[in-house]
Amino acid sequence: MKKYKIPVNEPSLIGNEKKYLLRCLKDGYISSSGAFVKEFEKKFAKRLKKKYAISVSSGTAALQLAFESLNIKKKEEVILPSFTIISCILPIVRAGAVPVLIDSDPITWNMDVNKIEKKITRKTRVIIAPHIYGMPVDMDPLMKIAKKYKLKVIEDTAEALGLKYKNKECGSFGDVSTFSFYANKHITTGEGGMIVTNDKQIAEKCKSLRNICFNDKRRFLHYDLGWNYRFTNLQSSIGLAQLEKLNRFVIKKRKIGQIYNKGLSNIEAFNIPLDKTKYAKNIYWVYGLVLKKNSPISLKVLMKKLKKYGIETRNFFWPLHQQPILRKMGFFRNIKLPVAEYLSKNGLYLPTGLAITSLQQKFVIDKIKKIFFK
Ligand SMILES: Cc1ncc(COP(=O)(O)O)c(C=O)c1O
Structure with a gap:
């Protein structure tokens, strides 16, 4: 591994x-x-x-x-x-x-x-x-x-x-x-x-x-x-x-999300997660980014560049209606669900584990900025 x-x-x-x-x-x-x-x-x-x-x-x-x-x-x-x-x-x-x-x-x-x-x-x-x-x-x-x-x-x-x-x-x-x-x-x-x-x-x-x-x-x-x-x-x-520590974990998760939000909000190429809606505050189980259509860098290249810096990322889910095994079984042959398709092709998430430090987050933010601003 x-x-x-x-x-x-x-x-x-x-x-x-x-x-x-x-x-x-x-x-x-x-x-x-x-x-x-x-x-x-x-x-x-x-x-x-x-x-x-x-x-x-x-x-x-x-x-x-x-x-x-x-x-x-x-x-x-x-x-x-x-x-x-x-x-x-x-x-x-x-x-x-x-x-x-x-x-x-x-x-x-x-x-x-x-x-x-x-x-x-x-x-x-x-x-x-x-x-x-x-x-x-x-x-x-x-x-x-x-x-x-x-x-x-x-x-x-x-x-x-x-x-x-x-x-x-x-x-x-x-x-x-x-x-x-x-x-x-x-x-x-x-x-x-x-x-x-x-x-x-x-x-x-x-x-x-x-x-x-x-x-x-x-x-x-x-x-x-x-x-x-x-x-x-x-x-x-x-x-x-x-x-016993769940409440503290939730506070930490929100903090992780907000540190990324602050560091990444001025990059035009992607959308960052919503911090809150009228019914909930995000607890950032994972911190996702979704590349916009006009992003100068593709998802694959971004993940590859981050990997070179030692930063692990993960793709978003693959939509169920496009799962090979389900298609093979005859499900969802003519279905189009554009939002799910877009998210799966353009979304990734950053290191968001509970043991992450603010220094590590700073490193991730700095490298992302370097990739997009050169
Ligand atoms: C929304 C959702 N449901 C179910 C599961 C499955 O959980 P497990 O990996 O414990 O089987 C996951 C796993 O990440 C999940 O994200």
């Missing part, structure tokens, strides 16, 4: 992580049973003001189980944005349901909620709403539409733990909401995920599915097909220490 001078993400693990992890090793509970799992789930549920929190092995696993818990049938329709990670569409395709894609808002990069209602048919059952790159989906109109048409909402909060929409925590809107604890997320356990809900049936189903649908009365007798998506006590011990 190439080591960058400034990696695109480096987590911050300098609180109680080591202490709790050592306690876990000392107790000998390293798999999925153990006090830390229960404690982490309890504290997570409390933070989101939800009755149930079910830890799982990744954000992708969380989406799979959340989706399965809603009992969607073949040919039923699910609305989601094209500009998101493939994890959002996997459970839909695997269930034989029909994904219906929405284009993004060019300013917030989130699903354009004004385009949802036109796509609703008698077969629509669910909206999957992932918050993208640090700004939330405009949840009020989305929830209004969901209520009007009796649709369930899966709120994918993988990138948005700690983000607020009109002072309400993201992840608390959906009938079921999902989170990821991969190393680049606001809190990390290496790999990991969480599902939260107030619905007992959804919670029970997710718990059962995560544990290969073992049944309580007679072990090894199964009435349903599940997965092993269990989360470990080791991971939970780190998660608990990370959760």
Whole structure:
């Protein structure tokens, strides 16, 4: 693996992580049973003001189980944005349901909620709403539409733990909401995920599915097909220490974003992220740049030049309607979603990890200026 001078993400693990992890090793509970799992789930549920929190092995696993818990049938329709990670569409395709894609808002990069209602048919059952790159989906109109048409909402909060929409925590809107604890997320356990809900049936189903649908009365007798998506006590011990610092992490993330904003705002060639809207303040999960049509430098060249300086960057998502595997399976043959397409071809994000220093950010800003101003 190439080591960058400034990696695109480096987590911050300098609180109680080591202490709790050592306690876990000392107790000998390293798999999925153990006090830390229960404690982490309890504290997570409390933070989101939800009755149930079910830890799982990744954000992708969380989406799979959340989706399965809603009992969607073949040919039923699910609305989601094209500009998101493939994890959002996997459970839909695997269930034989029909994904219906929405284009993004060019300013917030989130699903354009004004385009949802036109796509609703008698077969629509669910909206999957992932918050993208640090700004939330405009949840009020989305929830209004969901209520009007009796649709369930899966709120994918993988990138948005700690983000607020009109002072309400993201992840608390959906009938079921999902989170990821991969190393680049606001809190990390290496790999990991969480599902939260107030619905007992959804919670029970997710718990059962995560544990290969073992049944309580007679072990090894199964009435349903599940997965092993269990989360470990080791991971939970780190998660608990990370959760203690979430509020500080959010402050740091905003600071990272604002330092970049200040340093990069006078460069004409690209658009920088919006700092706030009337409903939210950006928490810059990642700090994205979108090159304008008249940029003198292409995305590829910019990334290459930054790489030469030891600065790692990453492309934006590739839109779902242009994913080779989905096209091969016959999906989205004649679909055009211009905003998602533009973002994917012209967007990149800069190092935005919680361990980044202001000196490192200054280095990144200086090099970008040098590239554009020569
Ligand atoms: C919006 C979104 N949903 C889901 C996931 C999947 O999470 P994981 O990598 O933990 O499977 C990610 C990962 O980055 C994500 O950005």
